[in-house]
Amino acid sequence: MAERTKWLVDTEWLEANLDNPDVVILDGSWYLPQLQRDPKAEFARAHIPGAMFFDIDEIADLSTDLPHMLPSPELFSTELSKMGMSNGQTVVVYDGVGIGSAPRLWWTFQVMGIKDVYILDGGLPKWKAEKRPVTDVIQTRAPGHFTAKLDHQAVRNFDDMLEAIKDDGVEIVDARSTERWRGIGPEPRPNLSSGRMPGSKNVPFQDLVDDNGQIKDVDFLKQRFVAAGVDLSKPIITSCGSGSTAAILFLALDTIGQKQLSLYDGSWTEWASREGSIIEKD
Template sequence: MQPNTNLVTHDWLNEHLHQPNLVVLYTQMDNPVTGKQEDSPSAYIPNSQFFDFETEFCDLGSDLPHSMPNETRFSEGVKKLGINDESVIVIYDNKGMYCAPRVWWMFKAMGHQNVYVLDGGLPNWLQQKMPSVANLIPASKKGGFTGNYDSRCFVTAETIIRHLDSLIVLDARSEGRFKGTQQEPRKGLRSGHIPTSINLPFTDCIEDMNLKSRDKLKAIFAELGVAKDKELVFSCGSGVTACILALAASEAGYKHLAVYDGSWCEWGASSYLPIE
């Protein structure tokens, strides 16, 4: 693990797999459009547990998908996974770099700093013929995790409207969806984007299922004219791929970061929120 990074490599993880305070979390999500559950992979990284941010670590009272849960619900769920405040957490997903950053950002929002994303995820792990097992494991004991939620990490539509002149909104959706030339995949949503927002498709930050190098990410944000002292808010379809941009910005050295949890699922469905 290198200092000042939110990523770990496959080699690092393989070397530290049996470290006592290491917790490895696997996550995946259902198809965001159809809701159809994806098939489980045929192999996992040894000692992995499942982190379900769609039906367990979410706000069940919200009509928006996988919204951030409150501090109590999150902490109780994390304790069941055997996680402590001293735990070093590594998260990976089934696509390489897709929904693992969402889980990383949730832990960051809860004040846990020793949390990392496995660069390249499960696909690269298996390609490199690292050790694998057929099944995930259950937690062996209850942990002592104490979350400390930082409300600045997730913003609401009201916050964006109120501070639109002082913050920069970066939209992780495709260019077609951002410009309104491509129909939204979810029914009932308007086409377009939040006024003054900038389009940065999350795929622009990924190369061969890995996050692009720090130098390349710095160049991307510099080309967009994003100053280091600005507050950045990341949006997407439902608050998942927005976290890839949060991860990329953090790697590029940006500090004032937030995710719009409702994202286009909320903004696009509302008749009173302005669009361009």
């Protein structure tokens, strides 16, 4: 069997651990508005037993109008403690498409210093296809004690990116569609120009995921980045539309052994709306 990322747990393992108090299951589903999917409503109708819903737009930095920006460690710690989470637990995250927004939640935990966090292989679609149990019962836990510590090296902001576009020793890799990256297709957010950051490379996140919602094997991932002209010997910053699917690239690059990795949290939504940014188009 082809080698795949170490950050996956399979559906069989999760079903066997549904009653394990040291395993916390989180539904991190999030969708672009034009998909007209309500992740909270879908969760309320059917979710993996014991799972809790993690709203990446609510447990976020709400002082900005940018979507689901990384929360402060203090806010993250407070909210997770309220949910009944404590340090030392194993966290399993999933979403409603397989590999969609779950990697963003996985990345968030990684950035907050929690390494014992995994993604459900195939997510909810695979779980349901295998006729595994779902429920509409909302799980509640007694308050826990969770403490986060932010890894500043894994996050990049606008000022960092202004420097990065001038640095030949850094790679910027964009997860958006090739049409949006080239500037010949529209952005899903109104009044936002498409295009790219100078020097960035393009690896659409869809290329890294199978039709069944599972991330592809290590050899394919490496070949795909190399084919896009990414120099894997350099530090890499991943970006996308709003910082969500950039985490799929982050996961894929981690899978192939890339150590110097960070993610541009504001991503294209911030870059294309800020004065001082440079936008290239074909």
